[in-house]
Amino acid sequence: ATGSTATAAYAPGPTGTGTASPHVQTVSVGKDGLVFTPDTIHAKVGEEITFQFFPKNHSVVQADFNNPCNPSENGIFSGFFPTPAPGPSNKTFTITVKDDKPIWLYCSALKPKPHCAAGMVAVINPPKTGPKTLDAFRAAAKQTTNSTSPATPNGGDVESPKPSGSATTTSEPATFTGAASS
Structure with missing residues:
Protein backbone atom coordinates (compact mmCIF):
# COMPACT_ATOMS: atom_id res chain seq x y z
CA ALA A 1 0.00 0.00 0.00
CA THR A 2 1.24 3.46 -0.75
CA GLY A 3 1.16 6.12 1.94
CA SER A 4 -0.29 9.55 1.82
CA THR A 5 1.43 12.75 2.79
CA ALA A 6 0.19 14.93 5.64
CA THR A 7 -0.11 18.61 4.92
CA ALA A 8 -0.33 21.58 7.22
CA ALA A 9 0.19 25.31 6.87
CA TYR A 10 2.48 27.59 8.82
CA ALA A 11 0.68 29.82 11.30
CA PRO A 12 2.45 33.20 11.12
CA GLY A 13 3.40 35.01 14.29
CA PRO A 14 2.32 38.56 15.07
CA THR A 15 3.08 41.04 12.30
CA GLY A 16 6.61 42.38 12.37
CA THR A 17 8.14 39.73 14.64
CA GLY A 18 9.66 37.64 11.87
CA THR A 19 8.72 34.42 13.70
CA ALA A 20 6.42 31.60 12.73
CA SER A 21 4.85 28.80 14.72
CA PRO A 22 6.41 25.40 14.14
CA LYS A 56 -7.74 0.32 21.90
CA ASN A 57 -4.03 0.54 22.76
CA HIS A 58 -1.15 1.71 20.59
CA SER A 59 2.41 3.04 20.71
CA VAL A 60 4.98 4.64 18.42
CA VAL A 61 8.44 3.04 18.39
CA GLN A 62 11.45 3.81 16.20
CA ALA A 63 13.14 0.83 14.52
CA ASP A 64 16.09 0.32 12.22
CA PHE A 65 15.04 -0.48 8.65
CA ASN A 66 16.74 -3.89 8.77
CA ASN A 67 15.20 -4.83 12.14
CA PRO A 68 11.48 -4.01 12.07
CA CYS A 69 9.36 -4.55 15.19
CA ASN A 70 12.40 -4.05 17.45
CA PRO A 71 13.41 -0.68 18.90
CA SER A 72 16.47 1.15 17.66
CA GLU A 73 18.99 2.19 20.30
CA ASN A 74 17.98 5.51 21.93
CA GLY A 75 15.09 5.75 19.47
CA ILE A 76 11.65 7.26 19.80
CA PHE A 77 9.13 5.52 22.08
CA SER A 78 5.80 7.08 23.02
CA GLY A 79 4.86 4.59 25.70
CA PHE A 80 1.42 2.97 25.46
CA PHE A 81 -1.82 4.91 25.07
CA PRO A 82 -4.78 2.77 26.18
CA THR A 83 -7.75 4.57 24.64
CA PRO A 84 -11.46 3.87 25.22
CA ALA A 85 -13.86 3.92 22.27
CA PRO A 86 -14.57 6.01 20.32
CA GLY A 87 -11.29 7.85 20.96
CA PRO A 88 -9.07 9.69 20.43
CA SER A 89 -6.95 9.56 23.58
CA ASN A 90 -6.92 12.66 25.77
CA LYS A 91 -3.12 12.68 25.36
CA THR A 92 -0.84 13.01 22.34
CA PHE A 93 2.85 12.33 21.69
CA THR A 94 4.83 14.98 19.81
CA ILE A 95 8.32 14.75 18.35
CA THR A 96 10.48 17.39 16.69
CA VAL A 97 12.28 16.35 13.50
CA LYS A 98 16.03 16.75 14.15
CA ASP A 99 17.39 15.92 10.67
CA ASP A 100 16.23 14.71 7.27
CA LYS A 101 17.23 11.05 7.75
CA PRO A 102 14.48 8.40 7.52
CA ILE A 103 12.76 7.48 10.78
CA TRP A 104 11.15 4.03 10.60
CA LEU A 105 8.26 3.52 13.04
CA TYR A 106 6.02 0.72 14.28
CA CYS A 107 3.37 0.03 16.91
CA SER A 108 4.58 -2.40 19.59
CA ALA A 109 1.14 -3.35 20.98
CA LEU A 110 0.59 -7.12 21.07
CA LYS A 111 -3.20 -7.62 21.41
CA PRO A 112 -5.23 -9.04 19.83
CA LYS A 113 -2.20 -9.81 17.62
CA PRO A 114 1.20 -8.08 17.31
CA HIS A 115 0.40 -4.81 15.53
CA CYS A 116 3.81 -4.49 13.85
CA ALA A 117 3.59 -8.00 12.39
CA ALA A 118 0.16 -7.00 11.06
CA GLY A 119 1.90 -4.23 9.10
CA MET A 120 1.31 -1.27 11.45
CA VAL A 121 4.38 0.71 10.37
CA ALA A 122 5.21 4.18 9.08
CA VAL A 123 8.15 6.29 7.95
CA ILE A 124 9.14 9.92 8.37
CA ASN A 125 11.27 11.22 5.47
CA PRO A 126 11.65 8.02 3.43
CA PRO A 127 14.65 7.71 1.10
CA LYS A 128 13.96 9.23 -2.31
CA THR A 129 15.51 6.27 -4.15
CA GLY A 130 16.69 2.74 -3.47
CA PRO A 131 15.28 -0.43 -1.95
CA LYS A 132 14.48 1.02 1.49
CA THR A 133 10.79 1.76 0.94
CA LEU A 134 7.82 1.70 3.29
CA ASP A 135 6.44 -1.29 1.36
CA ALA A 136 9.72 -3.19 1.90
CA PHE A 137 9.74 -2.26 5.62
CA ARG A 138 6.10 -3.38 5.96
CA ALA A 139 6.82 -6.67 4.15
CA ALA A 140 9.74 -7.37 6.50
CA ALA A 141 7.57 -6.48 9.52
CA LYS A 142 4.93 -8.97 8.38
CA GLN A 143 7.60 -11.70 8.47
CA THR A 144 8.08 -11.16 12.23
CA THR A 145 5.99 -12.84 14.90
CA ASN A 146 6.33 -10.40 17.78
CA SER A 147 7.12 -6.80 18.74
CA THR A 148 9.43 -5.39 21.37
CA SER A 149 8.97 -2.19 23.39
CA PRO A 150 11.70 -0.08 24.99
CA ALA A 151 11.65 0.17 28.79
CA THR A 152 10.82 3.88 28.98
CA PRO A 153 9.37 6.60 26.72
CA ASN A 154 11.94 8.65 24.80
CA GLY A 155 12.25 11.28 22.12
CA GLY A 156 9.11 13.37 22.50
CA ASP A 157 6.54 15.02 24.73
CA VAL A 158 3.27 13.61 26.05
CA GLU A 159 0.65 16.35 26.07
CA SER A 160 -2.97 16.75 27.15
CA PRO A 161 -4.88 19.11 24.86
CA LYS A 162 -6.91 21.77 26.67
CA PRO A 163 -10.46 22.62 25.53
CA SER A 164 -9.14 25.90 24.08
CA GLY A 165 -6.98 23.91 21.68
CA SER A 166 -3.70 24.74 23.39
CA ALA A 167 -1.65 21.93 24.92
CA THR A 168 0.03 21.37 28.25
CA THR A 169 3.05 19.15 28.74
CA THR A 170 2.33 16.50 31.36
CA SER A 171 5.70 14.76 31.48
CA GLU A 172 9.31 15.76 31.45
CA PRO A 173 10.39 16.40 27.86
CA ALA A 174 12.45 13.56 26.47
CA THR A 175 15.39 14.33 24.24
CA PHE A 176 15.92 12.38 21.04
CA THR A 177 19.60 11.55 20.98
CA GLY A 178 19.73 8.49 18.72
CA ALA A 179 20.58 8.64 15.06
CA ALA A 180 17.78 7.86 12.67
CA SER A 181 18.36 4.75 10.61
CA SER A 182 18.36 4.94 6.86
Missing part, protein backbone atom coordinates in the same frame (compact mmCIF):
# COMPACT_ATOMS: atom_id res chain seq x y z
CA HIS A 23 4.95 23.40 11.27
CA VAL A 24 2.92 20.62 12.94
CA GLN A 25 1.65 17.47 11.24
CA THR A 26 -0.79 15.09 12.91
CA VAL A 27 -0.64 11.33 12.48
CA SER A 28 -3.58 9.18 13.60
CA VAL A 29 -2.46 5.96 15.29
CA GLY A 30 -5.03 3.18 14.97
CA LYS A 31 -7.94 5.35 13.79
CA ASP A 32 -8.59 3.22 10.71
CA GLY A 33 -7.47 -0.15 12.09
CA LEU A 34 -3.89 -1.30 12.58
CA VAL A 35 -2.42 1.59 10.57
CA PHE A 36 -0.75 4.96 10.92
CA THR A 37 -2.63 7.63 8.93
CA PRO A 38 -0.74 8.91 7.02
CA ASP A 39 1.94 6.22 7.01
CA THR A 40 4.41 8.32 5.02
CA ILE A 41 5.30 11.71 6.48
CA HIS A 42 7.56 14.30 4.85
CA ALA A 43 8.86 16.82 7.38
CA LYS A 44 11.55 19.48 7.49
CA VAL A 45 14.08 19.88 10.28
CA GLY A 46 12.39 21.66 13.20
CA GLU A 47 8.87 20.59 12.27
CA GLU A 48 6.76 18.78 14.84
CA ILE A 49 4.81 15.57 14.33
CA THR A 50 1.98 14.89 16.76
CA PHE A 51 0.69 11.34 17.13
CA GLN A 52 -2.99 11.09 18.10
CA PHE A 53 -4.01 7.69 19.50
CA PHE A 54 -7.25 5.77 18.92
CA PRO A 55 -8.71 2.58 20.53
Whole structure:
Protein backbone atom coordinates (compact mmCIF):
# COMPACT_ATOMS: atom_id res chain seq x y z
CA ALA A 1 0.00 0.00 0.00
CA THR A 2 1.24 3.46 -0.75
CA GLY A 3 1.16 6.12 1.94
CA SER A 4 -0.29 9.55 1.82
CA THR A 5 1.43 12.75 2.79
CA ALA A 6 0.19 14.93 5.64
CA THR A 7 -0.11 18.61 4.92
CA ALA A 8 -0.33 21.58 7.22
CA ALA A 9 0.19 25.31 6.87
CA TYR A 10 2.48 27.59 8.82
CA ALA A 11 0.68 29.82 11.30
CA PRO A 12 2.45 33.20 11.12
CA GLY A 13 3.40 35.01 14.29
CA PRO A 14 2.32 38.56 15.07
CA THR A 15 3.08 41.04 12.30
CA GLY A 16 6.61 42.38 12.37
CA THR A 17 8.14 39.73 14.64
CA GLY A 18 9.66 37.64 11.87
CA THR A 19 8.72 34.42 13.70
CA ALA A 20 6.42 31.60 12.73
CA SER A 21 4.85 28.80 14.72
CA PRO A 22 6.41 25.40 14.14
CA HIS A 23 4.95 23.40 11.27
CA VAL A 24 2.92 20.62 12.94
CA GLN A 25 1.65 17.47 11.24
CA THR A 26 -0.79 15.09 12.91
CA VAL A 27 -0.64 11.33 12.48
CA SER A 28 -3.58 9.18 13.60
CA VAL A 29 -2.46 5.96 15.29
CA GLY A 30 -5.03 3.18 14.97
CA LYS A 31 -7.94 5.35 13.79
CA ASP A 32 -8.59 3.22 10.71
CA GLY A 33 -7.47 -0.15 12.09
CA LEU A 34 -3.89 -1.30 12.58
CA VAL A 35 -2.42 1.59 10.57
CA PHE A 36 -0.75 4.96 10.92
CA THR A 37 -2.63 7.63 8.93
CA PRO A 38 -0.74 8.91 7.02
CA ASP A 39 1.94 6.22 7.01
CA THR A 40 4.41 8.32 5.02
CA ILE A 41 5.30 11.71 6.48
CA HIS A 42 7.56 14.30 4.85
CA ALA A 43 8.86 16.82 7.38
CA LYS A 44 11.55 19.48 7.49
CA VAL A 45 14.08 19.88 10.28
CA GLY A 46 12.39 21.66 13.20
CA GLU A 47 8.87 20.59 12.27
CA GLU A 48 6.76 18.78 14.84
CA ILE A 49 4.81 15.57 14.33
CA THR A 50 1.98 14.89 16.76
CA PHE A 51 0.69 11.34 17.13
CA GLN A 52 -2.99 11.09 18.10
CA PHE A 53 -4.01 7.69 19.50
CA PHE A 54 -7.25 5.77 18.92
CA PRO A 55 -8.71 2.58 20.53
CA LYS A 56 -7.74 0.32 21.90
CA ASN A 57 -4.03 0.54 22.76
CA HIS A 58 -1.15 1.71 20.59
CA SER A 59 2.41 3.04 20.71
CA VAL A 60 4.98 4.64 18.42
CA VAL A 61 8.44 3.04 18.39
CA GLN A 62 11.45 3.81 16.20
CA ALA A 63 13.14 0.83 14.52
CA ASP A 64 16.09 0.32 12.22
CA PHE A 65 15.04 -0.48 8.65
CA ASN A 66 16.74 -3.89 8.77
CA ASN A 67 15.20 -4.83 12.14
CA PRO A 68 11.48 -4.01 12.07
CA CYS A 69 9.36 -4.55 15.19
CA ASN A 70 12.40 -4.05 17.45
CA PRO A 71 13.41 -0.68 18.90
CA SER A 72 16.47 1.15 17.66
CA GLU A 73 18.99 2.19 20.30
CA ASN A 74 17.98 5.51 21.93
CA GLY A 75 15.09 5.75 19.47
CA ILE A 76 11.65 7.26 19.80
CA PHE A 77 9.13 5.52 22.08
CA SER A 78 5.80 7.08 23.02
CA GLY A 79 4.86 4.59 25.70
CA PHE A 80 1.42 2.97 25.46
CA PHE A 81 -1.82 4.91 25.07
CA PRO A 82 -4.78 2.77 26.18
CA THR A 83 -7.75 4.57 24.64
CA PRO A 84 -11.46 3.87 25.22
CA ALA A 85 -13.86 3.92 22.27
CA PRO A 86 -14.57 6.01 20.32
CA GLY A 87 -11.29 7.85 20.96
CA PRO A 88 -9.07 9.69 20.43
CA SER A 89 -6.95 9.56 23.58
CA ASN A 90 -6.92 12.66 25.77
CA LYS A 91 -3.12 12.68 25.36
CA THR A 92 -0.84 13.01 22.34
CA PHE A 93 2.85 12.33 21.69
CA THR A 94 4.83 14.98 19.81
CA ILE A 95 8.32 14.75 18.35
CA THR A 96 10.48 17.39 16.69
CA VAL A 97 12.28 16.35 13.50
CA LYS A 98 16.03 16.75 14.15
CA ASP A 99 17.39 15.92 10.67
CA ASP A 100 16.23 14.71 7.27
CA LYS A 101 17.23 11.05 7.75
CA PRO A 102 14.48 8.40 7.52
CA ILE A 103 12.76 7.48 10.78
CA TRP A 104 11.15 4.03 10.60
CA LEU A 105 8.26 3.52 13.04
CA TYR A 106 6.02 0.72 14.28
CA CYS A 107 3.37 0.03 16.91
CA SER A 108 4.58 -2.40 19.59
CA ALA A 109 1.14 -3.35 20.98
CA LEU A 110 0.59 -7.12 21.07
CA LYS A 111 -3.20 -7.62 21.41
CA PRO A 112 -5.23 -9.04 19.83
CA LYS A 113 -2.20 -9.81 17.62
CA PRO A 114 1.20 -8.08 17.31
CA HIS A 115 0.40 -4.81 15.53
CA CYS A 116 3.81 -4.49 13.85
CA ALA A 117 3.59 -8.00 12.39
CA ALA A 118 0.16 -7.00 11.06
CA GLY A 119 1.90 -4.23 9.10
CA MET A 120 1.31 -1.27 11.45
CA VAL A 121 4.38 0.71 10.37
CA ALA A 122 5.21 4.18 9.08
CA VAL A 123 8.15 6.29 7.95
CA ILE A 124 9.14 9.92 8.37
CA ASN A 125 11.27 11.22 5.47
CA PRO A 126 11.65 8.02 3.43
CA PRO A 127 14.65 7.71 1.10
CA LYS A 128 13.96 9.23 -2.31
CA THR A 129 15.51 6.27 -4.15
CA GLY A 130 16.69 2.74 -3.47
CA PRO A 131 15.28 -0.43 -1.95
CA LYS A 132 14.48 1.02 1.49
CA THR A 133 10.79 1.76 0.94
CA LEU A 134 7.82 1.70 3.29
CA ASP A 135 6.44 -1.29 1.36
CA ALA A 136 9.72 -3.19 1.90
CA PHE A 137 9.74 -2.26 5.62
CA ARG A 138 6.10 -3.38 5.96
CA ALA A 139 6.82 -6.67 4.15
CA ALA A 140 9.74 -7.37 6.50
CA ALA A 141 7.57 -6.48 9.52
CA LYS A 142 4.93 -8.97 8.38
CA GLN A 143 7.60 -11.70 8.47
CA THR A 144 8.08 -11.16 12.23
CA THR A 145 5.99 -12.84 14.90
CA ASN A 146 6.33 -10.40 17.78
CA SER A 147 7.12 -6.80 18.74
CA THR A 148 9.43 -5.39 21.37
CA SER A 149 8.97 -2.19 23.39
CA PRO A 150 11.70 -0.08 24.99
CA ALA A 151 11.65 0.17 28.79
CA THR A 152 10.82 3.88 28.98
CA PRO A 153 9.37 6.60 26.72
CA ASN A 154 11.94 8.65 24.80
CA GLY A 155 12.25 11.28 22.12
CA GLY A 156 9.11 13.37 22.50
CA ASP A 157 6.54 15.02 24.73
CA VAL A 158 3.27 13.61 26.05
CA GLU A 159 0.65 16.35 26.07
CA SER A 160 -2.97 16.75 27.15
CA PRO A 161 -4.88 19.11 24.86
CA LYS A 162 -6.91 21.77 26.67
CA PRO A 163 -10.46 22.62 25.53
CA SER A 164 -9.14 25.90 24.08
CA GLY A 165 -6.98 23.91 21.68
CA SER A 166 -3.70 24.74 23.39
CA ALA A 167 -1.65 21.93 24.92
CA THR A 168 0.03 21.37 28.25
CA THR A 169 3.05 19.15 28.74
CA THR A 170 2.33 16.50 31.36
CA SER A 171 5.70 14.76 31.48
CA GLU A 172 9.31 15.76 31.45
CA PRO A 173 10.39 16.40 27.86
CA ALA A 174 12.45 13.56 26.47
CA THR A 175 15.39 14.33 24.24
CA PHE A 176 15.92 12.38 21.04
CA THR A 177 19.60 11.55 20.98
CA GLY A 178 19.73 8.49 18.72
CA ALA A 179 20.58 8.64 15.06
CA ALA A 180 17.78 7.86 12.67
CA SER A 181 18.36 4.75 10.61
CA SER A 182 18.36 4.94 6.86
